[in-house]
Amino acid sequence: MSASLSDSFLRLIRIMDELREQCPWDRKQTIQSLRQMTIEETFELADAITESDWKGIREELGDLMLHIVFYAKIGREQEKFTMEEVLNGICEKLISRHPHIYGNEKGEKIQVADADEVKKNWEKLKLKEGKKSVLEGVPRSLPATVKAMRLQEKARQVGFEWENKDQVWEKVEEEMAELREVAGGPDHARTEEEFGDLIFSLINYARFLQVDAENALERTNKKFIHRFTEMEKIALGNGKDLRQLSLEEMDAIWTTVKQQKQE
Structure with a gap:
């Protein structure tokens, strides 16, 4: 890490310490009160990315970095964790989940053919770490469109996947026909269910077209x-x-x- 980069990071840490000690608003914040603001900042970053607004991306990354430092500060105050533990934790995770770069527990580098195989190995390693399901890492609070995409991607890593996009489109047409059959009928719950199935299938088709549905x-x-x-x-x-x-x-x-x- 360059001196300027480390100095900038430590400067932010110092400012966070000062704000937490001296600013009434910053002293008042908790992890719960920060949660919604963090979500909003994440969506603001997403907006900047959608627009390819690099100046906006830089600014929003700074806002998110502030939130990370804020949570770490509160974590230290509550004696739950420190920033050092946060940083070392992600470093250790990255090293352990990239055995093709850093080697496995025996020090042996694992050979991978492409990025897809890297993702499959990643999911296998997560299961070894104690995950009970490959779907476990998908946050419950994700927007439904993004969640559907992530669920499909994770299922793909264990081979639960269509062979080609034509099969997926057939599924879309099947779900569309089922929706038409119940649309306008007395069973609103069934209509909602079939509508959800159709959207899920369309998101799957978008994935096969390498289109980000969201x-x-x-x-x-x-x-x-x-x-x-x-x-x-x-x-x-x-x-x-x-x-x-x-x-x-x-x-x-x-x-x-x-x-x-x-x-």
């Missing part, structure tokens, strides 16, 4: 926001509110906006 949906969200707000501007420019327009009139404006190049 990112793809977010891009569509942003595209919708852009087109809708442009439609509002055009309506106001004509002296009208959207509520004063018929669906046909709104659709005509939407088509015009859609044909324009999105900035």
